[in-house]
Amino acid sequence: MDTATPAVTAALHDGSAVVAESSRVDARRHGELLLPAVDRVLAEAGVKLDAVTGVVVGVGPGPYTGLRVGLVTATTFASALGVPVHGVCTLDGLAYAAGLDEPFVVATDARRKEVYWARYENARTRVSDAAVDRPADIAEQVAALPAVGAGALLYPQTFPDARGPEHVSAGALAALAAERLAAGEDFLDPLPLYLRRPDAQVPKNYKVVTPR
Amino acid sequence: MADEPLVLGIETSCDETGVGIVRGTTLLADAVASSVDTHARFGGVVPEIASRAHLEAMVPTIERALKEAGVSARDLDGIAVTAGPGLAGALLVGVSAAKAYAYALGKPLYGVNHLASHICVDQLEHGPLPEPTMALLVSGGHSSLLLAPDITADVRPMGATIDDAAGEAFDKIARVLNLGFPGGPVIDRLAKEGDPAAIAFPRGLSGAKDPAYDFSFSGLKTAVARWIEAKRAAGEEVPVRDVAASFQEAVVDVLTRKAVRACTDEGVDHLMIGGGVAANSRLRALAEERCERAGLRLRVPRPKLCTDNGAMVAALGAEMVARNRPASDWELSADSSLPVTDPHVPGNHGHGSDHDHVHEISKDNLYS
Numbered sequence: 001m002d003t004a005t006p007a008v009t010a011a012l013h014d015g016s017a018v019v020a021e022s023s024r025v026d027a028r029r030h031g032e033l034l035l036p037a038v039d040r041v042l043a044e045a046g047v048k049l050d051a052v053t054g055v056v057v058g059v060g061p062g063p064y065t066g067l068r069v070g071l072v073t074a075t076t077f078a079s080a081l082g083v084p085v086h087g088v089c090t091l092d093g094l095a096y097a098a099g100l101d102e103p104f105v106v107a108t109d110a111r112r113k114e115v116y117w118a119r120y121e122n123a124r125t126r127v128s129d130a131a132v133d134r135p136a137d138i139a140e141q142v143a144a145l146p147a148v149g150a151g152a153l154l155y156p157q158t159f160p161d162a163r164g165p166e167h168v169s170a171g172a173l174a175a176l177a178a179e180r181l182a183a184g185e186d187f188l189d190p191l192p193l194y195l196r197r198p199d200a201q202v203p204k205n206y207k208v209v210t211p212r
Numbered sequence: 213m214a215d216e217p218l219v220l221g222i223e224t225s226c227d228e229t230g231v232g233i234v235r236g237t238t239l240l241a242d243a244v245a246s247s248v249d250t251h252a253r254f255g256g257v258v259p260e261i262a263s264r265a266h267l268e269a270m271v272p273t274i275e276r277a278l279k280e281a282g283v284s285a286r287d288l289d290g291i292a293v294t295a296g297p298g299l300a301g302a303l304l305v306g307v308s309a310a311k312a313y314a315y316a317l318g319k320p321l322y323g324v325n326h327l328a329s330h331i332c333v334d335q336l337e338h339g340p341l342p343e344p345t346m347a348l349l350v351s352g353g354h355s356s357l358l359l360a361p362d363i364t365a366d367v368r369p370m371g372a373t374i375d376d377a378a379g380e381a382f383d384k385i386a387r388v389l390n391l392g393f394p395g396g397p398v399i400d401r402l403a404k405e406g407d408p409a410a411i412a413f414p415r416g417l418s419g420a421k422d423p424a425y426d427f428s429f430s431g432l433k434t435a436v437a438r439w440i441e442a443k444r445a446a447g448e449e450v451p452v453r454d455v456a457a458s459f460q461e462a463v464v465d466v467l468t469r470k471a472v473r474a475c476t477d478e479g480v481d482h483l484m485i486g487g488g489v490a491a492n493s494r495l496r497a498l499a500e501e502r503c504e505r506a507g508l509r510l511r512v513p514r515p516k517l518c519t520d521n522g523a524m525v526a527a528l529g530a531e532m533v534a535r536n537r538p539a540s541d542w543e544l545s546a547d548s549s550l551p552v553t554d555p556h557v558p559g560n561h562g563h564g565s566d567h568d569h570v571h572e573i574s575k576d577n578l579y580s
């Protein structure tokens with residue numbers, strides 16, 4: 001599952017192929033949509049959650065509030081079921097889905113006029129750490145490279161060769177993780193790639209639990 | 213009694229990650245991870261920092277609570293969670309965790325109200341709540357007088373603060389006196405060595421024409437700050453203990469006077485006090501005194517159950533199960549401004565059948 005982009009996406013993978021998948025794009029309702037998506041996927045596959053032997057979750061980067069929904073859901077599933085949870089960089093999932101066999105860039109929307117981005121040698125190989133920047137500030141580094149993701153499509157001046165997929169799909173994320181599992185590769189901890197420090201501002205009514 | 217509902221409750225509305233487990237009205241576990249120290253240097257709770265801390269503490273705190281209670285997750289009869297009110301991002305972590313846990317275990321989910329939970333927690337201390345219960349909830353986030361004929365279905369607001377919460381006033385005065393955050397405990401401690409009658413600070417909304425049960429602490433806060441500044445400007449030493457005692461007296465005088473009056477007016481013979489400020493020793497003492505004089509029985513849970521915790525959520529969840537209230541559905545959302553009149557958030561799938569519906573889905577998930 002992944003909630004690091006506006007897509008709320010869940011998929012079931014049996015080790016060789018995606019069995020079922022559900023994706024809905026709604027940047028403000030990750031919390032409401034994720035569990036029903038999981039339920040739909042399992043129902044479609046005719047499988048109960050306790051048959052699952054591992055949980056794969058996108059760790060971002062992505063807007064934090066939505067991102068945390070996927071991570072806490074994945075870690076809680078893992079705890080309840082007694083199965084491992086594998087963190088995968090969300091940009092890697094997008095790169096894998098793009099399937100390009102040449103150098104390219106993945107960029108998602110980081111809001112505040114910035115993008116989360118990384119460079120790839122090919123669909124499976126990231127060659128830079130995920131970063132958050134203003135598009136204009138990285139124009140030189142990404143010039144002339146094909147670019148994938150909503151962040152690229154949003155800023156055509158920086159990414160003239162922008163294309164889909166726009167958002168990550170859990171199917172691609174799971175397929176990539178299945179390859180990595182088979183190859184015995186390591187995964188990331190199920191913790192968000194925040195990339196930005198928290199806004200350390202105390203709002204005026206800082207404990208806003210006073211009923212009106 | 214083994215047939216009482218066994219419920220796990222999750223609370224993440226502010227800066228405490230709380231997971232509690234109760235059986236009926238018996239407390240089995242109360243695990244809390246607090247991020248309060250991280251917030252201290254900002255002088256208040258920073259929402260993004262709280263949300264980050266909740267995510268990291270969530271699973272370890274659930275596992276700690278289960279271990280502490282000595283029960284297996286499979287034996288739970290339900291999972292309850294604070295659906296609101298509170299900080300939106302913080303609530304969302306708890307709600308998402310509760311949904312995942314309930315779904316994975318095939319248990320019904322109960323999204324419940326934070327304020328009703330603060331009241332219901334007293335069942336763990338003093339047994340079943342009298343009906344109706346009058347409750348005074350005071351903390352950094354709330355100052356409310358609530359009348360609860362049925363804590364699972366009928367909670368009525370009698371009055372609330374029109375500006376700052378009582379706990380917020382403690383924090384702000386502590387900041388003016390350079391005493392750090394949170395302000396409640398340190399002011400309570402210093403006040404014990406001061407004279408509560410040394411300075412006559414104003415009692416907000418206490419006039420004959422003022423609303424009988426509403427509170428206001430903003431004017432008091434300004435008056436105290438001005439008094440301190442005037443002393444400093446005159447080059448005089450600020451009598452910190454007397455200021456603390458006089459300020460605290462002004463707060464608890466208004467709180468207890470209005471709460472006792474509400475009980476008398478409504479013919480309720482019990483007063484329950486909850487929320488973090490209920491840990492204040494002077495509030496407890498004065499409430500005790502005035503309740504006795506008015507012939508009321510006072511119910512105040514131990515301090516650890518007054519501050520935000522998961523046990524209070526579990527207590528209300530257990531009551532929902534015991535009274536056969538409909539469960540929430542998987543679309544349950546965090547509602548930062550959930551009205552106090554909604555003790556829980558039942559599912560949308562028709563009337564009365566929600567509970568069975570969730571049971572049906574759940575049964576099909578796991579361990580059936």
Ligand SMILES: [Zn+2]
Pocket residue numbers: 209326330351353487488519520
């Ligand atoms: Zn509270």
